[in-house]
Amino acid sequence: EMQQYENKEQVILKLMTSVLEKWHLQPQDINDEFSEKTFAIYLKYVDGSKRFLLADEVAQLEEFKFHLDDEIQDGRFDFFNLSRDLLIKAQERAEKMTHDILSAPLNLSDVEYVELDGEKREFSESEEELYEYWRRWLEHEVLQRYYTRVKKQEKRIENEEDFEPRPLDSLQMEAQTKVVEVFDKWFNRLEKRDRMDFLSTYLNVIANVYDPHTNFFEPKDKENFDISMSGKLEGIGARLRTDGEETTVVSIVPGSPSWKQGD
Numbered sequence: 001e002m003q004q005y006e007n008k009e010q011v012i013l014k015l016m017t018s019v020l021e022k023w024h025l026q027p028q029d030i031n032d033e034f035s036e037k038t039f040a041i042y043l044k045y046v047d048g049s050k051r052f053l054l055a056d057e058v059a060q061l062e063e064f065k066f067h068l069d070d071e072i073q074d075g076r077f078d079f080f081n082l083s084r085d086l087l088i089k090a091q092e093r094a095e096k097m098t099h100d101i102l103s104a105p106l107n108l109s110d111v112e113y114v115e116l117d118g119e120k121r122e123f124s125e126s127e128e129e130l131y132e133y134w135r136r137w138l139e140h141e142v143l144q145r146y147y148t149r150v151k152k153q154e155k156r157i158e159n160e161e162d163f164e165p166r167p168l169d170s171l172q173m174e175a176q177t178k179v180v181e182v183f184d185k186w187f188n189r190l191e192k193r194d195r196m197d198f199l200s201t202y203l204n205v206i207a208n209v210y211d212p213h214t215n216f217f218e219p220k221d222k223e224n225f226d227i228s229m230s231g232k233l234e235g236i237g238a239r240l241r242t243d244g245e246e247t248t249v250v251s252i253v254p255g256s257p258s259w260k261q262g263d
Contacts, residue, residue: 009199010075017072017206028210035068042205046083049118051133052090055125060086072206084198093127095187097134102180105173106139114140138179145175 017030028034043061047053053061064071064079071079114136115121124130149171156163237256238249252258 009077012199013072013075013203013206030069030072032066032069034209035064035066035070037209038068038072038206039065041208042083042202045201045205046087047090047118049116050121050123051118051137052094053086053123054090054127054130055123057086057090058123080199080202083202084195087198091187091190094130094134097131098138098183098187101131101135101138102176102183105169106142106176108139108143108146108172112136112139116140138183141179141182142172142176145178146172149175 039062043058061079061083064082068079071077114133116137121133124133150168153165153171157165237253237258239251239253241248241250
């Protein structure tokens with residue numbers, strides 16, 4: 001099955017690079033410099049915030065730093081396969097950390113600092129260090145929402161004579177519950193990504209080395225792009241929104257099959 005995947009992917013990669021080489025206004029030599037740029041952009045793409053991968057996992061990927069040009073020319077996917085495996089495991093690890101951290105009321109009274117800019121942080125050296133980062137980040141997320149709720153309540157106390165304020169610990173738990181919901185949905189979206197989604201990221205990075213406005217679209221993304229550019233929707237004519245496990249019809253396009261059907 002993996003061989004079947006890679007045979008198809010080799011064709012896509014060869015076709016994309018040959019088109020870029022022949023038709024791009026700024027053709028690039030696929031050499032070690034190209035490889036280094038691809039590696040740097042890819043790492044920023046997949047974990048620019050340094051929230052998932054550990055330093056030793058990044059070191060495994062760095063072994064390919066100057067060999068991606070060879071892989072691209074030979075149609076090999078050793079780097080891509082390794083990176084995908086590491087990212088999936090890292091996301092599962094982060095999800096478990098999130099559940100552990102948010103399973104009990106957080107202590108928001110300590111004065112602590114968390115650096116949210118990945119450019120200003122290094123990759124964590126251990127799972128313990130990564131856990132500590134996630135704890136502080138999640139507390140920051142809860143604290144933001146808690147602060148908003150407290151300020152809103154203070155305003156109501158000031159302006160509404162009959163308003164009965166809620167206990168602060170209740171507002172905090174409400175904020176924490178909201179963070180649990182937000183992160184559950186995020187991890188759920190990450191888990192739904194298939195191999196082609198990961199491959200699209202990798203191929204997009206290769207295209208971005210040529211310039212930031214050159215992109216690879218897998219078929220479903222190309223269809224969405226065409227719709228957004230033309231304003232015309234082929235298909236049933238319904239705009240959908242996915243929220244967790246549920247998909248809702250948001251609007252119907254006038255004149256479309258859904259519109260004519262009438263429900």
